[in-house]
Amino acid sequence: MHPLDSIKCFLLDMDGTFYLGDRIIDGSLSFIERVKETGRDFLFLTNNSSHNALFYVERLKRMGLSVGREKILTSGEATAQKLLELYPAKRVFVLGNEFLQAELKESGIVIDQNNPDIVVIGYDTTLDYAKMTAVCDFVRQGLPYIATHPDFNCPTETGFAPDIGAIIAFIRASTGREPDLIVGKPYSGIVEAALKRTGLKLNELAMVGDRLYTDIETGNRNGMLSILVMSGETTPEMLAASQTKPGLTFDRLCCMNEYLH
Secondary structure: OOHHHHOOEEEEOOEOOOEEOOEEOOOHHHHHHHHHHOOOEEEEEEOOOOOOHHHHHHHHHHOOOOOOHHHEEEHHHHHHHHHHHHOOOOEEEEEOOHHHHHHHHHOOOEEOOOOOOEEEEOOOOOOOHHHHHHHHHHHHOOOOEEEOOOOOEEEEOOEEEEOHHHHHHHHHHHHOOOOOEEOOOOOHHHHHHHHHHHOOOHHHEEEEEOOHHHHHHHHHHHOOEEEEEOOOOOOHHHHHHOOOOOOEEEOOHHHHHHHOO
């Protein structure tokens, strides 16, 4: 048996895996068609908390793929589930843009930027010095401190943009604290949300992505097949030097097509 034979659903990273910036990666649509043809399923799993599920539905539609929002699971949505589980009815300070705030509010989270009980940080594309000061003040006070994901960089068509890992770094430099909980890949919070969404078991899922320290670590840590695609952040040199090794490696998504039966 090939390792892909037992996979019923592919958990697909987005940035650097399915598309890069506003450009779809060659072969991505044919991979989705092959997944459907062979009776399998897919769920987009993105750490990017600067946008909500509906944003990604529209982005994918412009690229030629029409899906419902149930096919998108963001780290913001998974974070909302964790907040409701661990801190019900608590007020939350959000370091994030309007998409993350809307996603949390939709889940029933009470946002309070002035007198919170908890701090949540996301990939904030509207970050300014006032926000930097406010979040450090609250973290320094000892409030529970949760990050949606750990990514250092967000891939773009021109290179990389600093992601939440850089935000965590400046908060650490100012306050001396690390997040009490990180929800997104490679941590278990987003995997728990994916299991709930799909109704499948870990050995029936494959985590597919372009980053070793998030996507591949997600599969390796949580008992799933990990599949690296070389269409985004990871270079051959990075893969050779890393202790994190994928179960399978392909140039891009469509290179799996011939193995799906």
